[in-house]
Amino acid sequence: LGSAERGLLVHKDRLVALSASVMKTIREVLAKHQPRRALPRELFLSGCREITHAALLDAVFNHLLVKGELVKVGPHIGPADAQVKLTKNQQAARAKLLEEITAAGLTPPTTKELATTVGQKLDQIEPLLHVSCEDGLLVKVAEDLYFSAEAIGRARQLCADFLAQNGPATMAQLRDAWNISRKFSVPLCEFFDASGLTVRNGDLRIAGPKMNQP
Secondary structure: OOOOOOOOOOOOOHHHHHHHHHHOOOOOHHHOOOOOOOEEEHHHHHHHOOOHHHHOOOOHHHHHHHHEEEEEEEEEHHHEOOHHHHHHHHHHHHHHHHHHHHHHHHOOEEHHHHHHHHHOOOOHHHHHHHHHHOOOOEEEEEEOOEEEEHHHHHHHHHHHHHHHHHEEHHHHHHHHHHHOHHHHHHHHHHHHHHOOEEEEEEOOOEEOOOOOOO
16 A cells, blocks of 8 residues: 555455445544545545544555545545435425525625524534535635636636737736626735636736636
């Protein structure tokens, strides 16, 4: 097995047993965090810490990822066959959240505003927002801002067109191109920078390496 320690050898039967124990524990941890299909690797590692020592545990996780029993979902991991279980109330709340965010386009409500709209607490809607991101329906742009995938695609195209026609742009110019306020342009620009869609040089931004990728 590959790991931080070279030369780590594990008997085939032990690897099978360790893999089974790890997957069982991962499913148990995931069940406590429903509705979610993936969680931070560190959280799963912590839950599995009693199974074996850290280096071997890390190697088993890598083995399961290579085999496809574990998969990456954004920055997180989870079982390849994991299914999210939503109650009827959660399904209704999620549908309302998606409706509100999609209708708002490039000026979506904050998570606090969304919680008020659907009549739930923040900790109740956050898992629903996470799942929607995992499903490719939403994109988390800032800690309290989620955009629809369609809105991000539109913002990306507007940005690409402006930069192609005018060259390097300031945040104010992109804000005007998007026709939004600073409240939304600041996190959107920072998200574009972090995603490689744009590259910032001082007060100017140019198209990044991922701007024209599918």
